[in-house]
Each structure stands twice: as C-alpha cells, then as structure tokens.
Amino acid sequence: MTSVREEPRNRDFLRFLGEFARSPMTTAAVAPSSAALAAAMVAPVPEKGDPVVVELGPGTGAFTKAVQAKLRGRGRHLAVELNPAWAELLRERFPRVEVVCADATDLRNVLTERGVSDVDVVVSGLPWVAFPTGAGRSLAAAVADSLTDTGAFTQFTYSWTRWAQPARVRLQALRATFEEVIVSTTVWRNLPPAAVYVARRARQHRRVVEHAA
Numbered sequence: 109m110t111s112v113r114e115e116p117r118n119r120d121f122l123r124f125l126g127e128f129a130r131s132p133m134t135t136a137a138v139a140p141s142s143a144a145l146a147a148a149m150v151a152p153v154p155e156k157g158d159p160v161v162v163e164l165g166p167g168t169g170a171f172t173k174a175v176q177a178k179l180r181g182r183g184r185h186l187a188v189e190l191n192p193a194w195a196e197l198l199r200e201r202f203p204r205v206e207v208v209c210a211d212a213t214d215l216r217n218v219l220t221e222r223g224v225s226d227v228d229v230v231v232s233g234l235p236w237v238a239f240p241t242g243a244g245r246s247l248a249a250a251v252a253d254s255l256t257d258t259g260a261f262t263q264f265t266y267s268w269t270r271w272a273q274p275a276r277v278r279l280q281a282l283r284a285t286f287e288e289v290i291v292s293t294t295v296w297r298n299l300p301p302a303a304v305y306v307a308r309r310a311r312q313h314r315r316v317v318e319h320a321a
C-alpha cells in the first residue's frame with residue numbers, strides 16, 4: 109500500500125535516477141537524502157527568532173522540508189539550485205522558500221542581489237567533492253563571509269568517499285576557513301550512509317578585513 113507521504117518520495121527516487129543518468133557530476137546521488145540525514149543537517153537552525161537560512165543544492169527538497177519544518181513560518185529561507193527543473197519543482201512544493209536557479213559558486217552575487225548580508229545557517233547539499241579545488245575553496249570562503257559571528261555551515265559527505273583524496277582536500281579547506289569543524293557520527297539511515305560537517309567561526313572575515321584596511 110502506498111501512502112500519500114510515500115508517493116512523492118518514490119517519485120523523487122526516479123527523478124534522482126533520471127537526473128543522475130543525465131548529469132552524474134552535478135546530481136552526484138542516486139537517491140534523495142533521508143529524513144535522518146536532513147535532521148542532522150538542519151540541527152543548527154535556531155528555534156527562536158527570525159533566522160536567515162541559505163540552502164545550496166536543495167535537489168528535490170529533502171533538507172528544504174526539514175528547514176521549513178524548523179522555521180515554522182519564521183525568518184527567511186533561500187534555496188540555490190542549479191537544475192532548472194528542480195528549481196521549478198521546489199517553487200511548487202515550498203511556496204515560502206525563495207528559490208534561486210543559479211550556480212552556488214556565484215553565492216556572493218546571489219546574496220548581494222537579494223540584499224542578504226547576514227546569514228545564520230548555510231545548509232549545503234552540494235556534491236562538494238566533485239567541485240574543482242579552486243571552486244571548492246572560494247565557495248567555502250563565500251559561505252564564511254556570508255555568516256554571522258554565531259552562524260553555522262553544514263555540509264554532508266558520503267561515508268564511503270570520505271577518505272578519498274578529493275574529500276580530504278575539501279575538509280582541509282573547510283578547516284582552513286573555519287576555526288571549528290565538527291564531524292558527526294555516521295548517519296546509517298541514508299542511502300548511502302553519510303556524515304555531516306558542522307563548521308563555525310570563520311578564521312578571517314573578509315568584511316572585517318575590508319573595514320580594518
């Protein structure tokens with residue numbers, strides 16, 4: 109028997125398979141993330157106030173749904189998705205979310221154009237391991253730059269690729285950019301199992317440096 113809640117998720121599996129076949133390096137997954145992984149990814153979203161949350165690579169909305177559930181109508185939620193079909197799907201599914209169809213590496217411009225300067229949490233579903241090294245570094249810097257002093261950045265990584273060289277280089281870049289990077293225990297209830305990096309406190313805040321100069 110198929111419940112109403114299960115039906116879209118099954119369709120999302122098919123969507124992922126189709127998009128993975130079409131564009132494996134940008135989709136970089138054969139299934140949407142699970143609710144368990146989503147819960148770990150959105151844990152830093154504050155439960156009070158009006159936080160600004162920016163999501164990168166939202167896909168079909170696994171983390172979007174969890175962010176919206178946590179915000180309960182508060183704050184602001186931007187989602188930056190490269191795939192136009194998925195950006196459209198997200199707009200239909202989450203009318204409260206400001207969906208931007210753009211490349212996340214253009215984050216600085218995306219935020220500037222929308223008058224967003226202080227972000228509380230950046231939640232990234234991006235296939236960061238597939239990013240070229242330079243793009244990965246500048247993305248980490250752009251994220252660090254957008255965050256408030258108490259802000260947090262979450263990024264997941266599949267456990268089976270975690271020890272490969274590209275993933276280690278990305279983690280080094282994250283550690284070079286942020287004072288604190290905490291690695292979660294393995295989230296087994298995900299296909300495939302994954303871990304979450306939670307980064308806080310940018311080592312060098314560009315806006316501070318610019319003001320000091």
Ligand SMILES: C[S@@+](CC[C@H](N)C(=O)[O-])C[C@H]1O[C@@H](n2cnc3c(N)ncnc32)[C@H](O)[C@@H]1O
Pocket residue numbers: 134135136137139140141164165166167168169170171188189190191194210211212213232233234235
């Ligand atoms: C591994 S999927 C994750 C999707 C979703 N967050 C989840 O966990 O189910 C990666 C997503 O990032 C998007 N993506 C890849 N490169 C991107 C980029 N440069 N800018 C924005 N989105 C990108 C893909 O289109 C896809 O939706």
